[in-house]
Amino acid sequence: MNFIKTIKKIVISIIGVILLLVIxxxxxxxxxxxxxxxxxxxxxTQLFSFTDYSRKEIYxxxxxxxxxxxxxxxxxxxxxxxxxQPEHYMEKESCKNFERVLGIPYLLRHLASVKTNSYKEVxxxxxxxxxxxxxxxxxxxxxxxxxxxxxxxxxxxxxxxFSIAHxxxxxxxxxxxxxxxxxxxxxxxxxxxxxxxxxxxxxxSNYEYYKQTLDEKGAVFESLNVWRDDTxxxxxxxxxxxxxxxxxxxxxxxxxxxxxxxGHSFGGATAGQVCAADNRFKAGINMDGSPxxxxxxxxxxFMLMTSSESKKSLIEGYHPKQKMLIVSVNNAxxxxxxxxxxxxxxxxxxxxxxxxxxxxxxxxxxxxEYILSFFNKYLKGIEEPLIDNMRDKYPEVTMxxx
Numbered sequence: 172m173n174f175i176k177t178i179k180k181i182v183i184s185i186i187g188v189i190l191l192l193v194i195x196x197x198x199x200x201x202x203x204x205x206x207x208x209x210x211x212x213x214x215x216t217q218l219f220s221f222t223d224y225s226r227k228e229i230y231x232x233x234x235x236x237x238x239x240x241x242x243x244x245x246x247x248x249x250x251x252x253x254x255x256q257p258e259h260y261m262e263k264e265s266c267k268n269f270e271r272v273l274g275i276p277y278l279l280r281h282l283a284s285v286k287t288n289s290y291k292e293v294x295x296x297x298x299x300x301x302x303x304x305x306x307x308x309x310x311x312x313x314x315x316x317x318x319x320x321x322x323x324x325x326x327x328x329x330x331x332x333f334s335i336a337h338x339x340x341x342x343x344x345x346x347x348x349x350x351x352x353x354x355x356x357x358x359x360x361x362x363x364x365x366x367x368x369x370x371x372x373x374x375x376s377n378y379e380y381y382k383q384t385l386d387e388k389g390a391v392f393e394s395l396n397v398w399r400d401d402t403x404x405x406x407x408x409x410x411x412x413x414x415x416x417x418x419x420x421x422x423x424x425x426x427x428x429x430x431x432x433x434g435h436s437f438g439g440a441t442a443g444q445v446c447a448a449d450n451r452f453k454a455g456i457n458m459d460g461s462p463x464x465x466x467x468x469x470x471x472x473f474m475l476m477t478s479s480e481s482k483k484s485l486i487e488g489y490h491p492k493q494k495m496l497i498v499s500v501n502n503a504x505x506x507x508x509x510x511x512x513x514x515x516x517x518x519x520x521x522x523x524x525x526x527x528x529x530x531x532x533x534x535x536x537x538x539x540e541y542i543l544s545f546f547n548k549y550l551k552g553i554e555e556p557l558i559d560n561m562r563d564k565y566p567e568v569t570m571x572x573x
Contacts, residue, residue, distance in 0.1 A: 203514060204286040205260065205320055206535060210327025212246035212296055216258060216289040217420075218347045219243065223404045229397070230339035230358050240336040240344045241405055242315050244289060244326040245421075246302060251293040260285035260514075261316060268343035268353040272312045285514065288323050294420060299329060301426040303550040304409055306402055306445075306452075307334040308438030310460070310509070311362070311394075312342045312354050317509045318435060318458075324539040330546065331425060335405055337398050340437075358390075365390035377487035381465050395463060398437070399444040406430065406451060429453055429550040433542065435508050436460045443489075446471045454549035456542060458508040462488035469493060472549045476541065478503040478527065479569065486573065494573060496558065498541050501567045502529040508538065529567060537565055 208214060219241045226237040261269070261282045270279050305325060309317050315336040316322075322332045336344040339355040340362075346352075368387070372380035384391050406427075411417040413425040431454045432442045439460025446455040447467035454472045459481060468490040477485050479499045486497070504527035506512065512519075513531040544555040556562050561570045 201516065202281050202284045203516070205288060205323065205510070206513065206532065207288055208320075208323040208327035209539075210246075210324065210329065212298070212327045212329065213249050213252050213293075214289045214323045214326045215245050215247035215251070215291075215293040215295065216287075217243050217245075217292050218345070219408075220346045220348070221405065221408045223401075226400065226404075228338070229393075230355050237338070237401070237404075238346075239338060239401055239405065240315060240346050241333050241408075242336075243331060243333045243421075244319075244322040245331045245424075246296040246298070246326055246329055247290065247293045248296050248298075252290045255290050255293070256286075258287050258289050258291050259283055260287055260319060260510075261314070262345055262351070264351040265314065265316075265343040265345055268351070269314060272342040272354060282514065287319055289319070289326075292420075295424055301424055302329055302331045303426045303429040303431065303546070305330050305332045305431045305433065305546060305550075306405060306409075307332060307432075308337065308398060308402060308434035308441045309334070309341060310434075310436030310438055311340060312359055313435065313438065313509070314342050315345070317511075318538075320510050320513065320535050321538055321542055324543060325546070328543055328547075330550075331421070333405060333409065335401055337401055340394060340398075358394075362390040362394055373484060377484045378465060381461070381463055381488045385463055385466070391463070394437070395440060395444055398441040399448055402432065402441060402445045403449050406449065427451070431455065431546050431550050434458065434460065436505065440464075443467070443469065443473070446473065454546060456545060457485075458538070459485070459505050461485065464489050464493065466490065469495075472496075472545075474498060474541070474545050476500070476508065476538070478505070478507070481505070496545070497571050497573055499569045499571075500529065500534070500537060501569075503527045503534060503567075507531075507534050510535075533565070533567070537568060540564070541568075 221239050223237040228235045228237050263283045266280050315334045325332050338344045344352040369380050369383040412419050412421040415422040432445050432452045433456035434442045435458040439457030442455040443462050443464045446469045456474045459477045473495040476498045479501045482499045512534045519526045544557040547553040548555045
């Protein structure tokens with residue numbers, strides 16, 4: 172009898188510990204829905220798959236062509252979204268692959284429960300005849316949806332934004348047919364080794380670090396070229412969507428004469444590479460990415476958004492004569508330039524190098540306002556006091572022209 176009582180006590184204690192752990196995890200990693208965008212439009216979204224038959228897939232062993240998953244966010248109307256539920260932030264399989272990248276199993280499954288403000292495959296708004304186009308690239312082993320807050324902010328203000336999953340180098344590439352392709356560990360290990368080869372030069376001679384890495388023509392150089400070519404290929408597909416050569420709701424709705432490009436981290440580096448290679452892009456933004464642009468002086472307007480700590484090393488990765496607007500944010504870390512700044516408040520509370528001390532809501536506002544103002548100025552020709560007058564709006568932000 173005493174034995175049975177003892178077992179019951181042990182079981183009750185175990186259940187209690189498990190419940191406490193579950194409560195602690197929910198407090199540390201809560202499910203928080205994305206903030207509502209502030210533009211006049213509701214937001215629609217759709218997932219595309221494009222195959223580049225001119226290029227073979229170099230990161231897979233099978234003899235296939237390069238396939239890309241591309242998600243688009245666009246302006247729609249409230250009447251098209253009634254009685255519909257907004258999309259969730261991530262699929263469960265994407266959460267698992269993202270956890271594999273970070274090495275933290277089971278801790279990010281809650282992201283599949285986060286609600287966005289985007290409605291799947293609803294009609295596009297006809298309030299304007301056409302909308303300027305922007306293409307986004309995630310960070311290395313990042314995600315197609317990692318900056319959804321910025322996608323929704325731009326779409327709600329009259330832009331059509333395409334985000335590319337760079338297959339095998341994204342944490343997860345999710346296709347419309349349900350297929351999910353995880354990142355290639357072999358490729359990411361190869362790039363990390365190449366990235367670290369000249370890391371001893373960082374700080375002492377950042378320019379030499381960029382020079383040696385580019386001149387080596389190793390994995391970093393190769394991936395920069397692949398991502399650049401991915402983006403240019405997607406721009407070509409966007410033109411086909413606009414003419415109707417590819418059937419979609421976007422026929423005659425895409426202002427391909429006013430295209431911009433931006434990205435985070437390696438995607439930010441890609442934005443610069445794309446501007447150097449293709450003058451269809453009228454403006455570009457790098458969000459805290461090592462640029463590798465010492466050999467190209469861009470003619471397009473360009474903005475660097477970065478943390479105050481990273482500013483010097485990133486500036487030295489550009490051509491010495493490169494002109495650009497620099498927006499640096501105090502108390503921000505690298506991943507604060509993604510939705511993680513808002514979605515992982517518990518990580519901020521404990522203090523770590525993953526996320527900085529800046530409030531996540533404020534960081535999202537800073538990114539949204541400066542990105543929107545920059546593209547409004549150069550893609551829509553709108554006067555923007557925040558940019559034009561170098562207006563100090565946030566004490567955390569420093570602006571300068573180079």
